[in-house]
Amino acid sequence: LDVGAEELVAAVEAAAWGDLHGDGSPGAVDFTLNPAQEPDLPHLAPREAEVLALITEGLSNADIAQRLYLSINSVKTYIRGAYRRIDVQTRSQAVVWAMQHGIGRPGQD
Template sequence: MTRPLRLAIVDDYPVVVAGVASFLAEERIHVVETGTALPVLSDVDIVLYDTFGQVQGRDLNLADFVRHSGAKVVIYSWNLKPDLIDEAMAGGASGYLSKVLTGPVILGALERIMAGEAVILVGDHETSVGGAGDWPGRSVGLSPREAEVLALIARGLSNREIAERAFVTTNSVKSYIRSAYRKIGVERRTQAVIWALANGFLTDSSRTIDPALHQRPQASPKA
């Protein structure tokens, strides 16, 4: 493609959206719109759905994001279970990208998707360490997985519900909880919720549209 990709980033956590936007800023990508899990308003090429603390798998209605546009939906996640990827692609996703991928690799994948390919890039299979962008609690050492579990606790989910939402075992959830509690210095669930809500885990219902990019540039006339 000769022009920058027009992208909308969807997630309920401002720090997550800002982190992804910053990570992609150096690539040939224009982040036109950011916001919550609501239908995208702008004329964009791709809706990048960040799965942090969000619905995944069969309960995800991808059509909700692009009701009135031809944008393609791409899942951006560190949850790389094959059955989850299959569900997302069967549900209408045009791509599924791991958060361990570098910016240039993501750009190349998005350009292939715009050319009509269905692209799945899982990268490194270690999904609880590293990762691009940002997430709540990163500054105190929480891994993406620990932060996601804490976000779901703050939303009032039980361990079983978290396991179902994050596609991990209940024992894994308990392990993430123990390590997260140790890092943030709490011992009980109520303390964890209070800490989470005071440290960036409060969801946001706002939407941001870059006024400089809201209008799609007109194609240059042919000579």
């Protein structure tokens, strides 16, 4: 329980990418069956992918609306569409899915 924020974020990111040991070794076993290995990704509309990327950066719906010059209802519509296409039901599931598929890593602009 004595872990800094940076170390915690690094561990979560490593786990999302299938590196359960967090050491980045090439021999790390991917127990998560990381979907980034799969060639067929669901077709996301460009705006859905953009909104999903901003979600992975930790932005709220209001922040996304402001950044993209959209109404809050439009943002919610894009989120619902993206969730339906990637078959997730929660924001945290969407973030994990997006990270596994290379959409908007946290801290990216």
